[in-house]
Every structure is written in C-alpha cells, then in structure tokens.
Amino acid sequence: MSQDQNRAAGGGVERPRSRALHVYAVFTVVATLLLITAGGLVTSTGSGLAVPDWPLSYGMVFPPMVGGILYEHGHRMVAATIGILTIVLAVWLARSEPRRSVRRLGYLALAAVVTQGLLGGLTVLLLLPTAVSMAHACVAQAFFCLLVTIAVVTSPAWERAGARARGAGDGVSPQLQAMAIATTAAIYGQLILGALTRHTKAGYAITDFPLANGQLIPDLSLPLVAIQFVHRLGALVVATLIVATAVRAARERRALGGTATAAFLLLLGAAAQILLGAVTVMTRLAVVPATAHVTTGAAILGLSLLFTLMSHRRARLAVTNARSAAPTLVGRTATT
Numbered sequence: 001m002s003q004d005q006n007r008a009a010g011g012g013v014e015r016p017r018s019r020a021l022h023v024y025a026v027f028t029v030v031a032t033l034l035l036i037t038a039g040g041l042v043t044s045t046g047s048g049l050a051v052p053d054w055p056l057s058y059g060m061v062f063p064p065m066v067g068g069i070l071y072e073h074g075h076r077m078v079a080a081t082i083g084i085l086t087i088v089l090a091v092w093l094a095r096s097e098p099r100r101s102v103r104r105l106g107y108l109a110l111a112a113v114v115t116q117g118l119l120g121g122l123t124v125l126l127l128l129p130t131a132v133s134m135a136h137a138c139v140a141q142a143f144f145c146l147l148v149t150i151a152v153v154t155s156p157a158w159e160r161a162g163a164r165a166r167g168a169g170d171g172v173s174p175q176l177q178a179m180a181i182a183t184t185a186a187i188y189g190q191l192i193l194g195a196l197t198r199h200t201k202a203g204y205a206i207t208d209f210p211l212a213n214g215q216l217i218p219d220l221s222l223p224l225v226a227i228q229f230v231h232r233l234g235a236l237v238v239a240t241l242i243v244a245t246a247v248r249a250a251r252e253r254r255a256l257g258g259t260a261t262a263a264f265l266l267l268l269g270a271a272a273q274i275l276l277g278a279v280t281v282m283t284r285l286a287v288v289p290a291t292a293h294v295t296t297g298a299a300i301l302g303l304s305l306l307f308t309l310m311s312h313r314r315a316r317l318a319v320t321n322a323r324s325a326a327p328t329l330v331g332r333t334a335t336t
Contacts, residue, residue: 018154021092025151028085032144033298035082038075039140040294043198044287047071048128054121079117086113089150097154105150112143130199137195141188141301148302152309157258161313172255172315176248180308183241183266187301190234193227194297202227203285209278235274242270245307255314262307269300 042048050068051057057073065073086109093106119136126132152158197203205224212218212229220226249256249263256263276293283289 018096019156021096022151022154022156024092025089025147025154028082028089029144029147029151029302031078031085032082032147033295033302035075035078036140036144036298037291037295038071038078040291041287042071042075043294044285044290045071049124051076051124054124076120079120083113083117086110086147089147093150099153102150102153105146105153109143109146109150112139112146115139116143128199130196133199134192134195137199138192141191141298144298144302145188145305148305149309152306157310158313161257161259161310172252172311173248174315176245176252177308177312177315179241179245179248180304180311183238183245184301184304184308186234186238186241187297187304190231190238191297191301193231193234194294197228197231198290198294200224200227202231203280203290206232207281207284209281232277235277239270239274242266242304249307249311256311257314259307259310259314262303262310266300266303266307269296269303272296273300 045068047068047070050072051063053059057063057069057076063069063073090106090110093103097103097106116136116139119132119139123129123132123136202224205222206212206218206228208214212232213225218225218229220229246263246267249260253260273293273296276289276296279289280286280293
C-alpha cells in the first residue's frame with residue numbers, strides 16, 4: 001500500500017510532518033531571496049558581461065574577485081549553492097513526505113533551478129538578449145514561489161490551520177480567496193514588468209516622480225517611456241488589490257486567525273516598495289535602492305502567496321467539514 005493510500009485508509013488523518021524539513025525549506029527560501037538580491041546587484045551594477053564565458057569564469061572555477069567579476073561570479077556561486085540546497089530538498093521530500101503533491105513540488109523546484117541555471121548561462125553566452133533575460137527573470141520568480149509553497153505546506157501552521165478548519169463553523173469567503181489569488185497573480189506580473197523595465201534600460205526613460213517627465217501621462221509613443229509608465233500603472237493596480245485584500249482580511253479576521261497578519265504585512269511591504277521605486281527613479285537607478293526594490297518585490301510576492309495558500313487551506317477544510325457534517329445532521333433529523 002502506498003503512502004497516499006495509507007493516509008486515505010487512516011480516514012484522512014495526516015501523520016506529523018518533520019519540523020526539520022520545514023526549517024530547511026524556510027532556510028532555502030531565505031537563501032533564494034539572497035540569490036534574487038545577488039541577481040539584482042548584477043543588473044544594477046551592469047556586471048552581466050563582466051565574465052564572458054560559462055560555466056567557468058575566465059576558464060577558472062574561482063577567478064580574481066575584482067570589479068564586476070565580484071558581482072557576476074558571486075551571483076554564480078550563490079546560484080550553485082541554491083542548486084545544491086534544492087537537490088537536497090527534493091531528495092528529502094521524496095524520501096520522507098507522504099503527500100504525493102508535495103513530493104512533486106520538490107521535483108518541479110529541482111527542474112526549475114536547473115532551467116534557471118541554463119538560462120543564466122545562455123544569457124551570458126548570447127550577450128544579454130532581452131528575451132532570454134526575461135525568461136531568466138520569469139523562471140526565477142516561479143522557482144521562488146515553488147519554494148515558498150513547499151515551506152508553507154510543510155509548516156506546523158499548515159497543520160494547525162487544517163485542525164482549526166475541521167472544527168470551525170466558519171471559513172474564509174470565496175471572495176477573499178479570489179482577491180488573494182488575483183493579488184498574487186498581479187504581483188507576479190508586476191515583477192515581470194519590472195524585469196522588462198530593468199533589462200531594456202527603460203528605468204532611465206522617466207526621471208521624475210510622481211509625475212512622468214513633468215506630465216501626468218507622458219509621451220507613450222516612445223517605447224521605453226511606455227514600458228516604465230505601464231510598470232507604474234501596474235504598481236497602482238497591485239497597491240489597490242493589496243489594500244482591498246487587507247480590508248477584506250480585517251473583516252474575516254476570525255476565520256483567518258493568524259493568517260490575517262500576512263495581509264497587513266503586505267500593506268507595509270507595498271508602501272516600502274512604492275517608496276523604493278520612487279527613490280530608484282529619482283536617483284537614476286542607484287545601486288542600493290534599485291537592488292532593494294528587486295528584493296522587496298520578491299518578498300512581497302512570497303508573502304502574498306503565503307496568505308493565498310493559508311486562506312485557501314482554511315476555506316477548503318471548512319467546506320469539507322460542513323459537507324461531512326451534513327449527513328450527520330440529516331440523520332439526526334430523521335431519527336427525531
């Protein structure tokens with residue numbers, strides 16, 4: 001009998017997860033956020049071609065760490081470390097995780113990190129083509145989301161949410177679930193727009209804030225101006241969705257429990273991100289604010305995904321509990 005069949009035979013009762021596995025997954029998420037920061041530094045410092053070959057660096061495993069090589073080769077070293085961490089995570093999940101879906105997340109994360117490494121190599125060998133750089137950015141955020149998901153579903157909070165939902169009479173509304181999904185999707189899209197802005201150098205096309213080249217709506221016939229302006233509009237959409245989600249979460253705080261805190265942290269993250277975006281524009285893409293803007297964006301995406309997963313968990317199990325209770329109520333009614 002398989003692990004999944006064993007779980008089914010046990011009436012859907014999940015055996016205790018490994019706390020060490022969860023801690024390791026969280027560590028991998030944090031390390032990957034540092035990798036995203038390192039990647040941001042490469043772009044912010046213009047060091048993408050500081051090392052012209054791949055997978056070696058000037059034919060060496062460890063070249064002199066001077067100038068742009070420090071950022072580019074340092075990024076490669078961090079990426080290699082994340083690759084090793086992901087291999088360990090995937091093997092650990094395969095050997096100890098009873099849920100097939102979670103084991104598959106480990107395999108997907110492994111495939112994503114390999115793909116990301118290959119795209120990074122192609123980016124260098126093909127001299128930073130925008131299409132490949134954009135694919136590199138898209139896979140990076142998707143990989144990060146996979147790791148966040150693994151960390152969430154292996155957490156004690158995930159199990160506690162399940163126990164609470166099974167015993168609770170109320171659950172998270174479908175409206176809040178839809179808003180959370182829309183917010184997470186919008187943040188992901190906004191990060192891709194941000195990557196397009198960075199890799200096309202559109203960040204230099206508008207140099208003032210909150211106006212755009214002194215206008216409310218700039219000349220959109222200029223492609224780079226249009227790209228940055230659309231990115232600004234995307235920020236407005238994301239901020240609106242985050243505020244709406246937080247307001248709804250406040251109304252459903254009883255059903256959400258501790259998960260509601262994530263929605264309020266999203267508000268703080270959004271405010272910080274807008275401020276960083278403004279400083280990045282006004283300092284003409286200074287390295288520190290530009291890189292912090294990249295890191296904060298990824299952190300917001302991870303936080304929004306955490307909120308989405310946890311709210312869905314509470315809602316789904318509450319519905320399951322209501323359905324399982326329905327036959328019992330019918331039977332009692334018939335008996336009386």
